Amino acid sequence: MDPEDRVQREEVLRRAVLAGDERAWQPWYHETFDDLYAYVLWRSGGRRDRADEIVQETWLTAIRHVRRFDPRKGSFRDWLRGIVANVLRHDLRQHHRRLKREQAAEKCIAVESEYKDRERQERIAVTLGAIPERQEAVLRAKYLDGLSVAEIAAAWKESPKSIESLLSRARQAFREYYDKEADHVRTR
């Protein structure tokens, strides 16, 4: 869609929703839901239970603060992803505290493989939240949206070489944070 058309459409939808028009909200919600869910699931390291909570929290925050959404600053999808990042950050902090409390009990009850799976998902989620935003964006474009380097370069209006280099740095940063998080988990 043409950027101007997108801004116009989203502005109309925003005003309609603020006026209390449910019919405007319905298509907007349904056309964005799957994309947002996939993003949240990816950012949560594949943990569906956690993704469900984050998605719910994100949509409720979005509808309560839809007045703040400005279509000229970015698309509705990007605005939602910004909310996801904030919700995830907040959730991770709470999750760490909870994990410390439950650690002892969990060690006794949980099956070893299940525990390792959960730990791996946890590390991915933490790592994606820790790396710089631009690096997270390029990893998202590559792994979640499934775009090739050339496609990312075209979408971002940059050269394929610079995207290649950014992707390489992002992978390296991811590995470093991931390993660091592993050490952190082992020392806990």
Add this chain to the structure above:
Amino acid sequence: MSGPDDSRDELVDSLLGADGRPCGNGRLRGAVFAQTIGVIRFRRRLKKCALAGSLLGCYLAGMMTMGLWRPTSGGRPQPSTEHVAANLEPSPLPGPVGIADKQIAAEKMTCAEVLRRSADRHLLDSGDVKRAVRNYKTFLELSSAEQRAISPTQDNWLLMALKDARSKEMKHDRIEQN
């Protein structure tokens, strides 16, 4: 040829690679949608309440304005004692005489009588205390001592008050002269 970095990239690929695009389950989608619609409905109801409240406010303000305005516009003002007292001071010249006065004069009455009747009409018919006081004062200036005497059966409250004031004034003048 594959180096150690390639194998490390494979690790990243395996960790981050999404298995297709997973769709959120239908129940979650429906539940979250219902919650968001609830927020929209609440917002709409709030707006309607605010509108109804402002309309009610306007209506009440209008009612209050009408209530405040009505007493001043309706009814004839009652002459107050202050008003009479203010008009008891002597005026320098006798005031103009109306059409009704001219008709009375035509009946060949004494000037004092004409003024008195005119004052009576001003007071009793039109409630114009100011004009009545002016005519009564002129009447008292032109009248005889007999006419100036207070007569509770013939005089009204205003004339009696003016006559009383006039007699006191004359008494005071006499004392001063002596």
